Amino acid sequence: MKLDRRIIFMIVALAVVVPLLFPLGLPVAVTDETRAVYERLERLEQGSVVMLSFDHEASSLPEVRPLAEAILNHCFRRNIRVVGLALFAEGAAVGYDILHDLAARHDKQYGHDYAYLGYRPQYTAAILGMGESIREVFPTDYDDTPYDDIPLLREIRNYGDIGLVVSVADGSLPTYWVEYAQARYGQEIIAALTAVMVTAYAPYVDAGQISGVLGGLKGAAEYEILLGRHAAGKRGMDAQSLAHLSIAVMIVIGNVVAFGLRRKNETTEAGGHSS
Amino acid sequence: MILRHGKMPQVSSVPFALLLIFFALILPSEAAAADWYAAERTPELAAVIICAAAVLVSVYLARGRRFYVRPLPGVQAIDDALGRATEMGAPVMYLTGWGGDLARPTTMASLTILSHVARRTAAFGTPILFPSHDPVVASAAQDTIQQGYAAGKRPELYNSSDVAFVTQSQLGYAAAVDGIMSRRKPGAVFLLGSFEGEALILAETAHNVGAVQISGTDSTIQLSFFLVACDYTLIGEELFAASGYLSGDPLILGAVRGQDILKIIIVAVLLIGTVLGLLQIHVFAEWFG
Amino acid sequence: MSDIGIWITALATLAIYSFLYRDNPFYKAAEYLLIGLTVGYSLVISVKTVLWPGLVLPLLGGDTAKIIPLVLGGLMFIRLVPKLGGWSRIPLAVYVGAGAGVSIPAMLKARVLQQMGATMSNVTTISGVIMLVGVITTILYFYFSREQKGLLQPVAKIGTYYMMIFFGATFGYTVMSRVSLLIGRMEFLLGDWLRLIAR
């Protein structure tokens, strides 16, 4: 059965739009993976420093923003200090916005509670360089203030002063954090990933090279539930469910149709090959 | 298939000398001069030495003979696809993906396969379209295709506007390639190299214009799409093996053989480590942690 | 967000979605605008945050050690003159060579040794055994020096099944990602723009 692609497109669009307009309120259960990330951050001492790296392009913003916000809400609420940076050019502006927005929401002061270093290209060199000296890699912050003029940064030399690195990523960047910061300097890494990347990092989690993975819009919604906040991603979860369901149904229909055609072919021309 | 024996590039002796001096200094010093040698990194050093030895020795041995590489279904499909495009009187499109530059091993392997494809299409008189996201890759492809046509005695087939740099932007590249596909309607589309998010856009459009799609990539995420959307798919390392199989280049075949030896070593180590682990001897596995 | 901003964003979003119906001038205009903006953005960010503080300011401050990267970077620009293009191979060689050198021990440790260690460390559980079998059979699937006959055939077959599970799971997760992006855009169109849903 040859179906116009546009009919399929329409089904997907409806599966997303309808539940956004008329929410179903499906329950969101928290997975162990998300809980592990939450508990790791709970174990950090107050005042310790988390390095949040915006390792993504602007194109994945709807997935990346809720993830970064969930982590930052947790950090700021627990008085954990945050140093932001970006290893992708487009992450630079996104991270700058998100960090300042969230800090304002929690009444945090720039230079004491958080700082934003900005962007460095060529991630291998940047990640390795920070293992020796962060000041060498970032002589100034994003707004051109010299590194040593920022009280929070003055206390930080290299990974030795960083409790945890969280890489918010839509691609292979956490691999570089593992290969260069974890393997070489023993830096602990957590990855907040778009859903598409989750399976790619499972081996690293299993081998203990990454301490935890927070995955996709669903992971962000779960995290907000753990934080006891009104789950911002919850409405999205209804749409997500319905869209998945409609695609699953299409896979099944496609197979049933193909199977039916094959049976028909076999009866008309015995032994004929299909596909 | 053309064997290129004796075309081995000259190996500079300087890096080998440097490597030798370095290792000669390092190896005996573990006990003596532990202050400047990072002793906790000995497992990595051992791994580097084993790998370098396996690869370099295999490449050296490959000079005089042709190592066997098992045939891969995707490779056999390449000639069929070229034949089909010729029958239809349609061109062939070849893409190396937005994810790779010239320094990436997959791009290098893909250009080797391109050289085979160019020679075959020259024999059939079928033109190749090669839009690229990277000016350096584009210029390397121009050389490769020109040489292939020349080897097939059809140098006049080459058209410089068919083999060109388009744009660096990922989605701009995808849109441009889509446009070329819907206008020129290639009979076969090769998607071999490092692909990212654009992979499915390209594969879907290729299906829409009725082309046979032969794909291969090292990106595990895009592989799941290629398996679903394309007619033949080379999985991960099969791309490297395919380039060796088609070119007969001793440099590539030697490296493939070297990696095969390493795989056997790894499987053996895994089995030994497991047995020792069951006997409660954990020291061995800890070296790897 | 200001109203003008919302309208501009909404129109740009709709211009791109119009491609789903078919290719059209609105989509093409949006596509080219996007190419221009991304190129301009990366130009500004890399000059202002990298080249300026990392090279120009130190040079103006008299840091003579920065002359080497200045020369290497300058040689890249020689590429623009086709006749002298060969000189750009020198910085390229530094880049590729240093990158290759750094990656050898790092790659072997993170991708090979640590993964082997994790595979061996918990074979006392059923899942551990299933894992070990999967790793070995999949590695052997990629053994090219012999035809997949005899013992190697069933082994490689098992490896294929493991890979299919992995690729299927990846496909599922990728759908999840792409749908999330669509949800994000729809929330914008229905919420910020049309105000049909609360934000």
Add this chain to the structure above:
Amino acid sequence: MLRKIPVMVCAVCGVFMAAQYFIVSGPVSQLYGTVLDWMQIIFVCALLVGILHVITRQIKNISRPGPERWYAMIALFGIALMVVLGFGWGISRGSPFLWVFDHVQAPMQTTVFSLLAFYVASAAYRGFRARHAESAVLVLAALIVLLGRVPVGEIISPYVPQTVSWVLNVPAVAAKRAILIGIGLGMTATAIKVIAGMERTYLGSGGR
């Protein structure tokens, strides 16, 4: 000369950068940091060269008659806009540069990417066929993850999410791990060949 020098430079840089990993020494790690610094500068310069290519190409297109010239003008307008805003008013909070990024560039990129949600659906409909045992496993794994990772899976059965977790953490990890090992070996082999001067594709035309 221009062929030999790069190969030597590449070899020396490669050997040094690999060797320093095993050496604990102040001057060595300082030199290593310096080389990393060079790599960043070279990368940015390569990027700028690429950007200049794009600009000259669009300028060429403007001089040609036909509809392409209008599109080229739009692209050049985009570049010029960001450059003028970025260098004129800076890139800090509240700058017009960031406004354009937030309101035009970022949402457009997101939208283009979200087109894939539709393509995924149509590919799933036509391509996901259980033709033989292997592809049946592929289809099944995709369906399980598709349903198991969203609330709807928990409604179908509480075992669905658990199954998904197991599938993701055991068989999928095994396959991915083997692929990682294989590609790791392939990349290492290539890196060794590059340093030894045997693999010269990166030098571009005429390198090999």
